[in-house]
Each structure stands twice: as C-alpha cells, then as structure tokens.
Amino acid sequence: MNNTIQEIKKxxxxxSLNTLKANALESEAIYIFREVVAQFERPVLLFSGGxxxxxxxxxxxxxxxxxxxxxxxxxxxxxxNFPETIAFRDKLVKELGVELIVRNVQDxxxxxxxxxxxxxxxxxxxxxxxxxxxxxxxxxxxxxxGGARRDEEKARAKERVFSVRDDFGQWDEKNQRPELFDLLNxxxxxxQNVRVFPISNWTELDVWSYIEKEAIEIPSIYFAHKRKTFVxxxxxxxxxxxxxxxxxxxxxxxxxxxxxxxxxxxCTAAVExxxxxxEKVVSEIRDSKISERGAxxxxxxxxxxxxxxxxxxxx
Amino acid sequence: xxxxxxxxxxxxxxxxxxxxxxxxxxxxxLTDDKLEAIRNSSVKKGYDYLDFSxxxxxxxxxxxxxxxxxxxxxYFSTPRKSYIIADTPxxxxxxxxxxxxxxxxxxxxxxxxxxKGVIEQTYRHFFIxxxxxxxxxxxVVNKMDLVDYDEAIFEDIKANFEKLNDNSTxxxxxxxxxxxxALKGDNVADRSNEMPWYQGDTILEHLExxxxxxxxxxxxxxxxxxxxxxxxxxxxxDFRGFAGKLYGGNLKVGDAVTxxxxxxxxxxxxxxxxxxxxxxxxxxxxVTICLEDEVNITRGDMLVKEDELPTIQKELRAxxxxxxxKQLLPGSKYFVQHSTNRVLSKIxxxxxxxxxxxxxxxxxxxxxxxNEIGEVEIKLSKPVFYDSFTENKSNGSFILIDEQTNAxxxxxxxx
Numbered sequence: 001m002n003n004t005i006q007e008i009k010k011x012x013x014x015x016s017l018n019t020l021k022a023n024a025l026e027s028e029a030i031y032i033f034r035e036v037v038a039q040f041e042r043p044v045l046l047f048s049g050g051x052x053x054x055x056x057x058x059x060x061x062x063x064x065x066x067x068x069x070x071x072x073x074x075x076x077x078x079x080x081n082f083p084e085t086i087a088f089r090d091k092l093v094k095e096l097g098v099e100l101i102v103r104n105v106q107d108x109x110x111x112x113x114x115x116x117x118x119x120x121x122x123x124x125x126x127x128x129x130x131x132x133x134x135x136x137x138x139x140x141x142x143x144x145x146g147g148a149r150r151d152e153e154k155a156r157a158k159e160r161v162f163s164v165r166d167d168f169g170q171w172d173e174k175n176q177r178p179e180l181f182d183l184l185n186x187x188x189x190x191x192q193n194v195r196v197f198p199i200s201n202w203t204e205l206d207v208w209s210y211i212e213k214e215a216i217e218i219p220s221i222y223f224a225h226k227r228k229t230f231v232x233x234x235x236x237x238x239x240x241x242x243x244x245x246x247x248x249x250x251x252x253x254x255x256x257x258x259x260x261x262x263x264x265x266x267c268t269a270a271v272e273x274x275x276x277x278x279e280k281v282v283s284e285i286r287d288s289k290i291s292e293r294g295a296x297x298x299x300x301x302x303x304x305x306x307x308x309x310x311x312x313x314x315x
Numbered sequence: 316x317x318x319x320x321x322x323x324x325x326x327x328x329x330x331x332x333x334x335x336x337x338x339x340x341x342x343x344x345l346t347d348d349k350l351e352a353i354r355n356s357s358v359k360k361g362y363d364y365l366d367f368s369x370x371x372x373x374x375x376x377x378x379x380x381x382x383x384x385x386x387x388x389x390y391f392s393t394p395r396k397s398y399i400i401a402d403t404p405x406x407x408x409x410x411x412x413x414x415x416x417x418x419x420x421x422x423x424x425x426x427x428x429x430x431k432g433v434i435e436q437t438y439r440h441f442f443i444x445x446x447x448x449x450x451x452x453x454x455v456v457n458k459m460d461l462v463d464y465d466e467a468i469f470e471d472i473k474a475n476f477e478k479l480n481d482n483s484t485x486x487x488x489x490x491x492x493x494x495x496x497a498l499k500g501d502n503v504a505d506r507s508n509e510m511p512w513y514q515g516d517t518i519l520e521h522l523e524x525x526x527x528x529x530x531x532x533x534x535x536x537x538x539x540x541x542x543x544x545x546x547x548x549x550x551x552x553d554f555r556g557f558a559g560k561l562y563g564g565n566l567k568v569g570d571a572v573t574x575x576x577x578x579x580x581x582x583x584x585x586x587x588x589x590x591x592x593x594x595x596x597x598x599x600x601x602v603t604i605c606l607e608d609e610v611n612i613t614r615g616d617m618l619v620k621e622d623e624l625p626t627i628q629k630e631l632r633a634x635x636x637x638x639x640x641k642q643l644l645p646g647s648k649y650f651v652q653h654s655t656n657r658v659l660s661k662i663x664x665x666x667x668x669x670x671x672x673x674x675x676x677x678x679x680x681x682x683x684x685x686n687e688i689g690e691v692e693i694k695l696s697k698p699v700f701y702d703s704f705t706e707n708k709s710n711g712s713f714i715l716i717d718e719q720t721n722a723x724x725x726x727x728x729x730x
C-alpha cells in the first residue's frame with residue numbers, strides 16, 4: 001500500500017473530529033513560513049508563550065526540517081507574565097537551539113517612553129506596542145510572524161496573511177493588498193515591515209485539536225488547577241499575583257480554573273473548568289459557548305477596541 | 316475534516332450579512348457572548364428581531380455606514396465540514412474584492428432579492444465566478460417572506476438566471492437554486508414550512524454535499540520550489556531538500572521529473588513531510604523533495620513529470636482584473652509574480668475591456684482602470700512556466716506588482 005500523507009493520517013485520527021482538517025490548514029501554514037524565509041531578509045517569530053505561538057513554532061519546525069528554524073524568536077515581556085509561561089519559554093528555546101530575543105516593557109517605562117496605567121483596569125497590554133516597534137527598529141526586522149487568527153475578533157477578520165505596516169507600525173485597513181490564490185506579495189520599502197499570520201484561517205478549536213494530535217507541550221496554566229481567585233464584573237481573576245489590582249472588598253476564594261489565553265496577567269481572566277488534560281480541553285472548547293477573547297478585558301473596553309489598537313501598531 | 320471555502324458577494328440591502336449570520340446561528344457557531352452583543356445592538360437600534368448582519372460587519376467604518384467594504388473571513392463548522400466564507404461587497408467599484416474572494420473559493424453564493432429578481436449586479440457576480448472557474452454556484456433567492464413565498468416568482472427568477480447561464484463559458488459549473496428567507500430561517504439550514512412546493516436541498520444541505528477536494532485542475536503535477544533546505548549538520552550533511560507545495564496531481568517516489576527551466580531530468584528519491592518519509596504525496600500538501608541526482612535548483616524553479624511540460628515563454632496573454640487606482644498603461648513596467656517566480660515585465664498592449672454584465676468586450680482605449688477587466692499582453696524579462704488558467708488555476712494565474720509602490724495592482728488569468 002502506498003504510504004501517502006492522506007493515508008498515514010488515518011490511524012492518527014482518533015476521537016478528535018477536526019484532525020483531518022488540520023492537514024489543509026497545516027500545509028497552508030507551512031507554505032506561508034517558507035514564503036517568509038524566501039521573500040524576507042530578517043524575519044522574526046513573535047513568541048508570547050501562548051498556545052498559538054507554540055503552535056507556530058511546531059509549524060516552523062515542520063517547514064524547515066531537518067534544518068533548524070532559520071529565524072530568532074522574540075518575546076515582548078510585559079513583566080506581567082504567568083511564571084509558568086517564562087519557564088516554559090526558556091525550556092523550549094533550549095530544545096530548539098534557536099536564538100531568543102527578549103525586550104521588556106519595563107525598560108520602555110523606565111526610559112519614559114510609555115506611562116504605566118493605574119487603577120482597577122490597569123494593564124500593560126497596550127504598552128507592549130512601543131516596546132515591539134522599538135525592537136523591530138533595533139533589529140531591522142522586515143517580517144514579524146505572529147499567531148493571530150481571523151476568528152478571534154471582528155477586526156481581525158479582514159487582516160491579510162502578509163499585512164504591511166508603515167514606519168510607525170500602523171495598519172491601514174482601507175488600503176490593504178489583495179491576496180489572490182496562494183500568491184503572497186512581500187515586497188516592501190526600507191523601514192516598512194510585514195506582519196505575517198500563518199494560522200490566519202485556523203479557529204481556536206483547530207489549534208487545540210492540532211496540539212492534541214501533535215502532542216505539543218503547553219504551559220500548565222492552560223489546564224485546570226486550583227487557584228486563589230476573586231470575581232469582578234463576572235470575570236474570574238487570579239489573586240495569587242500582585243500585578244492584578246484587587247480592591248479590599250473583593251473576596252478571595254479558591255476555585256478550580258484554567259486560562260484560555262495567556263496574555264498579560266493583568267488583563268487575562270480565568271474560566272472555571274475541570275479540564276485537566278488536553279482531551280478534556282478539546283471537548284470543552286468544542287462545547288464552549290463563550291468566545292476566547294470573551295475573557296480578555298482589553299477587548300471589552302469598547303466595541304472597536306481591537307481595531308483601534310491595531311491601527312496603532314498592536315499585534 | 317474537509318475545509319470548504321465559500322465566496323459571497325452582495326449589496327447593502329440584499330440580506331447577505333443576514334444570511335451569513337443565520338448560517339452561523341443555525342449551525343450553533345455563534346457563541347453566547349457574540350449572541351448577547353447582537354441582542355444588545357438589535358435592541359439599541361429598536362429592532363424586534365435579531366440583526367444577524369452584526370455578526371459579520373467588522374470594521375468601524377462599516378458599522379457606521381452599514382455596508383461591507385473589504386473581504387471579511389467568517390468561520391463556522393458542522394460535524395462534517397469546516398467552512399470559511401470570504402464575504403465581499405457587490406458593487407461594481409468592489410469588483411477587485413469580489414475577484415479576491417472568489418480566487419480561493421470552491422463555492423459561490425449569489426444572492427437575489429426575490430422582489431427585484433435578476434439585476435445588473437447578479438450578472439456581475441455570476442460573471443466573476445465564471446471567470447474564476449468557481450466550481451459550484453448556489454443561487455439564493457432571498458426575502459421569499461416578502462413575496463408570500465410565491466413559487467411562480469421563484470421559478471421566474473430561476474428561468475431568468477438560466478438565460479444568463481447560457482452565456483457561460485464554463486459549462487462544467489454546477490448551478491443550483493434555493494428559495495430562502497434568511498431573516499426567518501427558511502431553507503438556510505432548516506427546511507421551510509412555508510414553501511412545501513420546494514423539495515430541493517437547503518443551502519446547508521447543498522454545502523455539505525460538495526466535494527471540497529475537487530478543484531477543477533487537469534491533474535498535471537506542478538511543484539514550484541519555494542526554498543532549498545540545506546541543514547549542513549553532521550547527521551544531514553548532504554541533505555538537499557526542495558521545499559514547496561504540490562499542485563495539480565500526486566507525486567510518487569521513483570517518478571521521473573523534469574526541472575524547469577534547465578530541463579534537467581531526474582527521479583524523486585524521497586518525499587519528506589517533517590521528519591517522516593512517504594511514498595506518495597497528494598496535491599495540496601507542503602512537502603520537501605529530494606532528487607536522485609545532484610541538480611542545481613533554486614527558488615522559482617519547478618518540478619513537473621517528465622512528459623507533462625507546461626508552456627515556457629517570455630510572453631503572456633491574459634485576462635487581467637485591475638486593482639489599482641493608477642491605470643494600467645502600455646509600456647509601463649510591473650513585476651509579474653507567478654508561482655514562486657517574480658519577474659520584471661513590460662505591458663505590451665491592453666487589447667480590449669470586457670464588460671462584467673455579459674454585454675461583451677469592446678476595443679479598449681489602451682488603458683485599464685480600477686475594477687476593469689481586459690485582455691492584456693505582457694513581455695517578460697525571463698521566461699515563466701505556465702498553464703492556461705482553465706487547465707490549472709495555480710499555475711495559470713499571476714499578480715502584477717507596482718515597481719514603485721509595491722502594491723498588488725492586478726491579477727491575471729492566463730489564456
């Protein structure tokens with residue numbers, strides 16, 4: 001019997017319904033990675049330690065195997081990361097043997113380039129933009145690969161796979177390059193850069209199913225665990241980390257929770273969950289009635305929040 | 316699981332966004348918080364029904380003006396398939412967006428307002444899906460609730476559309492018709508109680524039956540090399556892998572291949588996907604190929620089966636859809652990006668412009684403006700290896716990149 005890719009997939013298809021789909025999406029992502037390396041001189045993979053960027057790393061490995069991933073990883077560190085994420089990041093980079101660049105939002109604050117937000121909803125999420133743009137300029141990166149997906153949010157639904165940003169990192173959503181067939185136009189001027197989104201067409205469930213199928217390791221906070229928490233505005237917040245502002249009248253209780261995204265701790269809420277294995281997480285996502293960014297407070301600020309942040313250069 | 320890509324095009328009032336919102340709602344693809352947002356917005360606007368169009372209209376400007384401007388991607392799934400909708404506006408000034416949406420789609424939904432019947436815009440939608448060889452077209456006769464679910468009106472619209480179909484140059488295209496009320500949910504996912512006279516499939520039933528892997532290609536293998544993988548590690552010291560995506564047909568270990576443009580012959584030695592080897596790769600897979608002989612290959616080269624050569628030429632004749640504000644003029648220079656090649660080119664002539672309403676083509680004034688479609692002759696600084704678009708979509712299409720602005724200024728379908 002011929003050992004074709006289609007056929008070899010069959011034994012791997014177990015209870016997860018979406019597994020075969022990842023084949024088309026996986027090939028598309030690998031194709032995009034290879035276009036990046038062919039069309040740009042200084043690409044970088046923006047690594048947050050979250051499941052989407054971890055999935056990107058696996059796809060990049062596949063695209064260039066047996067060679068190493070031919071570009072560095074860069075982490076824009078808000079200083080408000082879950083400690084589990086940082087430990088995970090360092091271990092992964094060591095295994096891959098690739099260069100890791102870390103740039104800190106704290107440095108941008110210390111240099112007076114940005115001002116720390118204060119109050120109940122204070123977050124460093126917005127401040128990342130300045131640090132990111134400075135790093136792009138410092139290293140002269142011409143392509144920044146990120147794990148954003150079009151299903152995450154309405155403004156992302158119109159994002160291109162190759163999305164051109166000007167010298168100020170700005171996204172001009174009305175003047176985007178049409179993308180036809182598989183043809184990706186990465187021609188840019190000096191000073192411009194392109195944000196690249198290889199998993200644009202994946203949904204949250206696609207990513208989780210892929211993590212399951214590929215047995216990709218992810219940080220422990222994605223799985224159900226006991227945590228000291230408090231509730232505000234219907235969201236569950238971690239009370240274990242001092243970066244999350246908590247008013248005195250907000251009562252701390254232990255709950256069994258997990259995180260669906262691992263952004264800045266100060267704006268990432270937990271969900272009550274008993275899904276402590278990847279299989280349970282996949283079936284929880286499949287049955288879920290709340291969208292992933294529903295637990296990201298920064299999107300809630302206004303209906304057009306994401307679009308505004310993107311125009312300013314947010315990833 | 317299969318992924319099926321759908322193109323939709325429509326104007327402000329034909330209820331396209333409502334149809335998409337309805338599809339999402341009926342397939343339980345709207346999450347609670349999204350549904351909540353739709354409820355709130357609907358109440359705020361004083362509607363006594365759920366305004367599903369709010370599920371799709373993304374950008375602020377669009378919400379303000381109540382229209383769709385660009386190409387938005389919408390995702391939903393059933394236990395059988397995953398669907399990606401490329402949603403575009405339908406006005407003539409958005410022809411380029413419609414072409415973009417149709418370029419990656421296997422199915423088109425063409426909306427017709429039952430009260431208005433076949434209008435100029437219907438012609439254009441069908442023309443574009445003809446030109447781009449979109450395999451399946453579902454004609455959605457919407458707002459049937461506003462015409463008392465009248466069978467005669469549906470049949471009349473169907474007959475008018477059939478006349479349009481007589482103009483089609485793409486006879487293999489499957490066209491089907493569904494009477495629908497997106498607002499009330501008739502024949503979208505669930506069968507209508509109001510139209511017992513219609514025994515055909517609902518929209519969703521149609522979509523579920525379509526074979527997502529059928530792409531209308533002739534089956535000739537085209538493997539454009541994206542990049543060459545040379546790890547230079549101890550273990551893989553002599554490894555030279557050609558990385559690319561396989562189009563058109565399957566490729567097996569042992570197959571005799573010709574390398575373009577050098578016309579060197581060799582055989583497939585190994586096919587890798589990540590760290591595993593395979594005896595055969597199917598079309599659509601991104602693989603790494605090693606050859607039996609040491610052949611000098613770089614990005615832009617192409618592997619084909621030895622007796623299946625494409626056309627190798629320094630000239631192109633193509634139907635071009637123009638997408639830039641700056642007109643296409645004879646004598647101007649553009650980069651042609653065709654598969655993994657980017658070649659400087661000069662426009663020899665714009666022969667004629669083609670009306671998108673089937674009224675035919677007319678001799679051009681030598682220029683092509685934004686959203687116009689025409690026959691163009693192009694001279695290339697070095698040869699590309701191409702098929703006609705009707706034989707192989709991926710190897711029969713290209714984009715034109717403006718030398719100065721780097722904009723994607725046009726798309727071509729090779730004759």
